[in-house]
Amino acid sequence: MSATGSSLLYIYHPTQILAGTVTLPASKSESNRALIIEALSGAGSKLDNLSEANDTRVITRLLQETATELNAEDAGTVMRFMTAYLAVTGQQKTITGTPRMLQRPIGVLVDALRELGAQIDYLGQEGYPPLAFRGIDRNHNYPATLQVRGDISSQYISALLMVAPLFPNGLTLELTGKVGSRPYIQMTLALMKHFGVEGHFEGNIVHVPPQMYQPAHYIIESDWSGASYWYSMVALAKEATVELKGLRRNSFQGDSAIATIMQNIGVETTYNEGSVTLTKTARTRVFSYDFSDCPDLAQTIAVVCAAKGIAAEMSGLESLRIKETDRIAALQQELRQIGGDLEDIGNGVFRVKPAVAFTSVPEFQTYEDHRMAMAFAPLALLSKVAIHEPHVVRKSYPRFWQDLESMGFALEASN
Ligand SMILES: O=C(O)C1=C[C@@H](OP(=O)(O)O)[C@@H](O)[C@H](O)C1
Numbered sequence: 001m002s003a004t005g006s007s008l009l010y011i012y013h014p015t016q017i018l019a020g021t022v023t024l025p026a027s028k029s030e031s032n033r034a035l036i037i038e039a040l041s042g043a044g045s046k047l048d049n050l051s052e053a054n055d056t057r058v059i060t061r062l063l064q065e066t067a068t069e070l071n072a073e074d075a076g077t078v079m080r081f082m083t084a085y086l087a088v089t090g091q092q093k094t095i096t097g098t099p100r101m102l103q104r105p106i107g108v109l110v111d112a113l114r115e116l117g118a119q120i121d122y123l124g125q126e127g128y129p130p131l132a133f134r135g136i137d138r139n140h141n142y143p144a145t146l147q148v149r150g151d152i153s154s155q156y157i158s159a160l161l162m163v164a165p166l167f168p169n170g171l172t173l174e175l176t177g178k179v180g181s182r183p184y185i186q187m188t189l190a191l192m193k194h195f196g197v198e199g200h201f202e203g204n205i206v207h208v209p210p211q212m213y214q215p216a217h218y219i220i221e222s223d224w225s226g227a228s229y230w231y232s233m234v235a236l237a238k239e240a241t242v243e244l245k246g247l248r249r250n251s252f253q254g255d256s257a258i259a260t261i262m263q264n265i266g267v268e269t270t271y272n273e274g275s276v277t278l279t280k281t282a283r284t285r286v287f288s289y290d291f292s293d294c295p296d297l298a299q300t301i302a303v304v305c306a307a308k309g310i311a312a313e314m315s316g317l318e319s320l321r322i323k324e325t326d327r328i329a330a331l332q333q334e335l336r337q338i339g340g341d342l343e344d345i346g347n348g349v350f351r352v353k354p355a356v357a358f359t360s361v362p363e364f365q366t367y368e369d370h371r372m373a374m375a376f377a378p379l380a381l382l383s384k385v386a387i388h389e390p391h392v393v394r395k396s397y398p399r400f401w402q403d404l405e406s407m408g409f410a411l412e413a414s415n
């Protein structure tokens with residue numbers, strides 16, 4: 001089966017029983033940080049198990065690119081991390097992306113870099129890519145503490161932190177607003193520490209003194225966000241035992257919270273040396289969860305809860321509106337196809353409306369969002385489903401459909 005190129009993919013599972021081992025892709029978040037830090041450290045670093053995600057291929061290519069026009073495609077980390085990198089290394093380049101990327105805000109990061117002496121122009125709409133870099137004034141007298149909004153995207157903060165040790169006085173950031181995706185900021189600091197740079201994060205203040213990165217060897221962990229779809233599959237299968245390779249209990253990834261959340265949805269996690277094993281339990285319960293720390297898990301959980309009849313209450317979903325698509329609108333639209341919904345019950349809380357049994361074959365749209373495809377695919381364990389534009393998975397998990405096939409799913413591509 002080649003999902004790439006076909007526009008509709010039918011999926012079902014003949015036995016609804018899952019047993020086997022999956023080698024997950026590596027984390028694109030860790031990979032893309034490690035590549036930026038490696039580029040700032042000079043020669044001598046060694047990165048193992050880099051992600052095959054398109055987002056990682058793109059940043060690898062852009063870091064080596066000699067042309068002046070760069071394209072970050074649909075990769076948020078690439079657009080944000082490269083912006084800080086190009087600004088601080090004083091390069092005269094431009095960066096653009098997909099039409100959706102040009103709707104994803106970047107003003108908070110550009111404002112901060114301008115305060116640090118970088119000259120950056122907007123080539124389109126103010127506050128959004130594309131951007132042009134016109135160098136940096138290295139003698140610029142910049143503020144001792146920069147205020148940066150933490151309630152839009154943590155990627156701005158991670159981008160600033162990775163270049164922070166290169167400034168003569170380092171950098172102190174005061175994060176304002178409700179800080180979202182906090183574990184991603186901690187992941188950035190953890191990776192920086194691995195390459196010899198110490199930072200401190202307490203309350204809403206992050207401080208990085210001036211330092212030099214040291215070349216190091218780093219092995220990228222497998223992707224916990226990608227693991228989340230396997231948790232859904234275990235929850236929806238008739239019987240299941242699935243081993244996921246390359247995951248660690250003490251992960252840098254906030255999405256490792258999936259193990260705790262899924263206890264409510266009938267999946268137990270056993271941590272082994274270099275892998276985890278997921279087993280199915282009969283225990284499910286209605287629960288509430290704040291996804292501010294792990295927004296990429298929200299789609300997985302909304303869909304599996306709808307399918308299992310769990311009216312979970314989900315909060316902390318604000319950032320979902322400005323990701324690959326408006327993920328709240330996309331979830332509502334597609335869950336309604338199967339009689340479910342994600343109902344806005346006020347005060348930033350959404351309640352999952354359980355789905356009804358579906359008789360015909362639902363065809364799910366994916367809105368150029370890999371997580372829409374992967375969150376809905378596990379429903380194939382209940383009944384045949386179809387996924388539009390299945391190639392979207394390449395953003396983070398290019399082998400997703402092959403891995404499903406290896407676990408007994410039947411896939412039929414159609415145009
Ligand atoms: O720093 C990162 O690697 C990421 C941070 C998160 O974005 P926000 O900080 O915009 O929530 C997350 O959704 C994204 O997939 C990856």
Ligand SMILES: C=C(OP(=O)(O)O)C(=O)O
Nearest residue numbers: 074075076077296323324
């Ligand atoms: C939001 C995501 O990625 P990014 O913001 O890096 O495009 C994601 O992978 O779910």
